[in-house]
Amino acid sequence: MTDLMGLLQQASINGILAMGMMFVVISGGIDLSVGAIVAFTGVIAASLAHPGQHALIVAILAPVLAGGLVGMFNGISVARGGIPAFMVTLASMLMVRGAALSLGHGAPVLNLSQGFRAVSGGVLGPGVPCLVLYFAAVTAISAVLLRLTVFGRRVYATGGNAVAAAVSGIGVPGIRIAVYTLSGLLAGFAGVLLASRTLSGSPSAGEGYELNAIAAVLLGGVSLHGGVGTWYGTLLAALLIAVLGHGLDRLNVPPSCHLVLLGLIIYLAVRIDGKGKGPGR
Amino acid sequence: MNPYLLEMRGISKRYRQGPVLHGVDLAVGRGEVHALVGANGAGKSTLMKILMGMTARDAGEIRIAGRPVRFRGPGEALRGGIAMIHQELNPVLDLEVAENVFLGRELRRSALGGMGGLGALGRLGPLSFIDRGAMRRACAVWFQRLAIDLSPTALMRNLSSAQRQLVEIVKAVSRSARIVVMDEPTSAIPGREVAVLFERIAVLRAQGVSVIFISHRLEEVFWIADRISVLRDGALVASDAAAAFDRDTLVRHMVGQEPRTVLPKAVVPIGRVLLEVKGLSWGRRVRKVDFSLRSGEILGLAGLVGAGRSETVETLFGLHRASAGEVWIQGVRRTIRSPKAAIRHRIALVTEDRQLTGLNLLGTVAENLAVATLGRCASFGFSRRAREHGLAESCVRRLGLQALSRNALVSSLSAGDQQKVVLAKWLLTDPAIVIFDEPTRGLDGNARRDIHLLIGELVRQGKAVLLISSELPELMGLADRILVMAGGRLTGEIPRERFSQAQIMALASPFTEVAHD
Numbered sequence: 190m191t192d193l194m195g196l197l198q199q200a201s202i203n204g205i206l207a208m209g210m211m212f213v214v215i216s217g218g219i220d221l222s223v224g225a226i227v228a229f230t231g232v233i234a235a236s237l238a239h240p241g242q243h244a245l246i247v248a249i250l251a252p253v254l255a256g257g258l259v260g261m262f263n264g265i266s267v268a269r270g271g272i273p274a275f276m277v278t279l280a281s282m283l284m285v286r287g288a289a290l291s292l293g294h295g296a297p298v299l300n301l302s303q304g305f306r307a308v309s310g311g312v313l314g315p316g317v318p319c320l321v322l323y324f325a326a327v328t329a330i331s332a333v334l335l336r337l338t339v340f341g342r343r344v345y346a347t348g349g350n351a352v353a354a355a356v357s358g359i360g361v362p363g364i365r366i367a368v369y370t371l372s373g374l375l376a377g378f379a380g381v382l383l384a385s386r387t388l389s390g391s392p393s394a395g396e397g398y399e400l401n402a403i404a405a406v407l408l409g410g411v412s413l414h415g416g417v418g419t420w421y422g423t424l425l426a427a428l429l430i431a432v433l434g435h436g437l438d439r440l441n442v443p444p445s446c447h448l449v450l451l452g453l454i455i456y457l458a459v460r461i462d463g464k465g466k467g468p469g470r
Numbered sequence: 471m472n473p474y475l476l477e478m479r480g481i482s483k484r485y486r487q488g489p490v491l492h493g494v495d496l497a498v499g500r501g502e503v504h505a506l507v508g509a510n511g512a513g514k515s516t517l518m519k520i521l522m523g524m525t526a527r528d529a530g531e532i533r534i535a536g537r538p539v540r541f542r543g544p545g546e547a548l549r550g551g552i553a554m555i556h557q558e559l560n561p562v563l564d565l566e567v568a569e570n571v572f573l574g575r576e577l578r579r580s581a582l583g584g585m586g587g588l589g590a591l592g593r594l595g596p597l598s599f600i601d602r603g604a605m606r607r608a609c610a611v612w613f614q615r616l617a618i619d620l621s622p623t624a625l626m627r628n629l630s631s632a633q634r635q636l637v638e639i640v641k642a643v644s645r646s647a648r649i650v651v652m653d654e655p656t657s658a659i660p661g662r663e664v665a666v667l668f669e670r671i672a673v674l675r676a677q678g679v680s681v682i683f684i685s686h687r688l689e690e691v692f693w694i695a696d697r698i699s700v701l702r703d704g705a706l707v708a709s710d711a712a713a714a715f716d717r718d719t720l721v722r723h724m725v726g727q728e729p730r731t732v733l734p735k736a737v738v739p740i741g742r743v744l745l746e747v748k749g750l751s752w753g754r755r756v757r758k759v760d761f762s763l764r765s766g767e768i769l770g771l772a773g774l775v776g777a778g779r780s781e782t783v784e785t786l787f788g789l790h791r792a793s794a795g796e797v798w799i800q801g802v803r804r805t806i807r808s809p810k811a812a813i814r815h816r817i818a819l820v821t822e823d824r825q826l827t828g829l830n831l832l833g834t835v836a837e838n839l840a841v842a843t844l845g846r847c848a849s850f851g852f853s854r855r856a857r858e859h860g861l862a863e864s865c866v867r868r869l870g871l872q873a874l875s876r877n878a879l880v881s882s883l884s885a886g887d888q889q890k891v892v893l894a895k896w897l898l899t900d901p902a903i904v905i906f907d908e909p910t911r912g913l914d915g916n917a918r919r920d921i922h923l924l925i926g927e928l929v930r931q932g933k934a935v936l937l938i939s940s941e942l943p944e945l946m947g948l949a950d951r952i953l954v955m956a957g958g959r960l961t962g963e964i965p966r967e968r969f970s971q972a973q974i975m976a977l978a979s980p981f982t983e984v985a986h987d
Contacts, residue, residue, distance in 0.1 A: 357813075
């Protein structure tokens with residue numbers, strides 16, 4: 190049981206990022222900035238969470254909003270500026286990572302309050318870590334948004350054929366701005382959780398997290414071209430990646446090999462998947 | 471000697487949904503233009519895909535010049551002497567004509583061979599230097615041989631669709647294709663350019679190249695074909711010299727029943743003005759267009775490709791930002807800046823290209839039907855799929871789509887059913903003004919008739935219809951008035967009692983004044 194919870198805990202932060210990424214990729218975009226946002230918002234959170242400085246809620250909400258703002262910038266640039274998502278989010282990844290470094294003066298921000306540490310460290314009821322609870326809540330909200338709301342259906346329509354969606358009266362720019370903002374908000378939340386969990390706001394945190402999130406989304410069956418994908422596929426893939434890391438650890442496989450195996454599995458999964466339904470066949 | 475260049479015998483194919491071809495035979499002689507006709511879903515495309523090796527056959531054999539072949543893809547088919555020119559061409563628009571003709575087998579420079587060590591450069595494979603001059607010269611020779619009046623150095627982007635087709639043909643025959651398959655080559659070409667294309671096909675024929683010509687336009691089939699084969703429901707129902715058919719027998723073979731060729735125009739009282747457009751402009755593409763549209767009226771919009779018809783209705787619909795002009799809907803001036811606003815004012819636009827702008831091809835029938843009415847069916851932001859389903863029910867029945875699974879992907883439907891899904895999507899928005907941009911392009915006779923019937927029904931309900939069509943018989947059969955456009959301007963209006971093809975064509979020909987910009 191504790192083992193399972195430990196596993197879920199490992200999956201949580203990547204899982205939360207993957208849920209945000211899922212919306213972006215289904216809408217036909219990509220968000221490379223989430224890893225940098227995790228670091229940036231982690232530093233903000235840590236700077237606001239020194240003991241006796243601000244109310245706890247400030248240290249949680251401010252970074253989440255900051256993440257949302259970066260996401261909104263991404264969304265507006267993609268939707269209104271007509272710049273490819275890859276470029277926009279690559280640029281904001283660099284800017285935001287730089288902002289994290291200068292904000293933290295290049296070093297991790299330490300000395301966090303007891304309350305802030307408890308945000309991720311707590312355990313609820315019969316041994317369920319808070320982190321897992323957050324992940325479950327984010328997944329549930331994402332699932333509802335994607336499957337049951339008009340917004341979710343419009344995300345699919347936009348990714349499936351943005352022109353047809355616009356002709357059908359869907360405000361495509363608004364949808365784009367919304368998905369990137371959502372991804373940014375969730376990345377901000379993940380930044381808070383990571384800072385709380387590691388007891389520091391490190392400007393070098395979250396390195397490569399965007400790729401892990403993209404990996405989970407693609408492994409879960411979301412099409413990189415947009416328009417296709419499910420929340421449970423993303424959830425399962427995020428869990429699978431965590432199980433894999435966990436299992437390999439216990440088998441004493443060195444961490445350097447984890448990456449090779451993870452890469453291989455993603456390659457094979459996407460390849461098998463692509464055989465059946467790739468366009469043009 | 472075997473008189474046939476290509477023989478297909480007993481070709482059968484089954485998909486999961488059922489058989490699509492049952493033992494089809496097709497024999498094409500040397501230097502013959504062989505028309506392959508049939509309704510949508512008759513199996514023409516599948517047969518050609520099997521020929522090109524894009525789909526595996528379940529049974530049957532294919533012989534070229536008597537030798538059995540089984541290609542594993544278009545590349546192998548091309549080496550075997552067969553090239554296919556697709557409905558939607560995809561040339562590299564930013565390369566010149568000669569580069570497109572030699573795409574993938576560029577001529578390399580050997581002049582460096584004399585320069586000592588540099589001779590090795592000739593063996594650098596993809597890194598060797600391209601001999602653009604030689605490609606242009608070779609291309610010019612082919613153009614001369616086929617009597618094509620085009621410059622090898624012209625940029626592909628600046629060519630008309632018909633000219634692009636010609637380039638594709640040169641590309642095929644310059645790779646020594648002996649059989650060229652043309653799938654609906656005229657669907658994207660304005661009427662007067664069809665002749666240009668057909669003259670070149672005749673030149674090909676004279677040089678011993680065989681052409682398999684797939685078309686829905688029977689006039690063209692009779693114009694160009696030597697032999698005609700008719701497919702219906704996956705079987706060959708007739709194959710004979712073109713002279714052995716007349717229009718009615720051909721249509722009878724295609725549909726398998728007596729066709730109703732002429733659709734009587736619905737007599738509908740014309741009511742009050744629903745839409746008035748004054749001086750509508752969009753840059754240089756749409757210039758000061760004025761017209762009004764009444765309830766119960768079908769207003770035709772004629773013109774050549776590039777006349778600005780689509781741009782006019784797209785501007786009206788809020789897809790482009792109008793640079794000038796006023797739009798009055800039911801007597802109230804409205805500013806329409808987005809399709810969303812247009813839909814709110816009860817306008818619907820059935821766009822020209824259903825694949826590109828009409829459908830989400832990754833989505834199901836249900837998703838596509840609901841996409842314009844998601845908000846209307848929802849409560850508190852939550853979708854109500856049952857409500858969407860219920861709303862679509864009557865519409866789906868009216869269009870004869872009830873047999874379709876709502877969970878089927880639209881990409882798996884026939885062209886006619888895809889178009890009906892687009893129409894149903896728009897009818898669900900309850901429009902008062904329905905704009906159709908080439909609604910029957912690429913459709914077979916039955917689907918075409920269904921759409922004509924639907925348009926008649928819409929005006930009977932008091933809606934107003936604006937119809938763009940490049941097929942004059944369709945336009946003249948349905949419309950109450952026809953507006954003609956050229957160079958972004960309205961050049962004339964013709965009332966029904968004075969409709970004539972000659973007058974429409976005269977008004978549609980661009981003036982010299984606009985030709986230079």
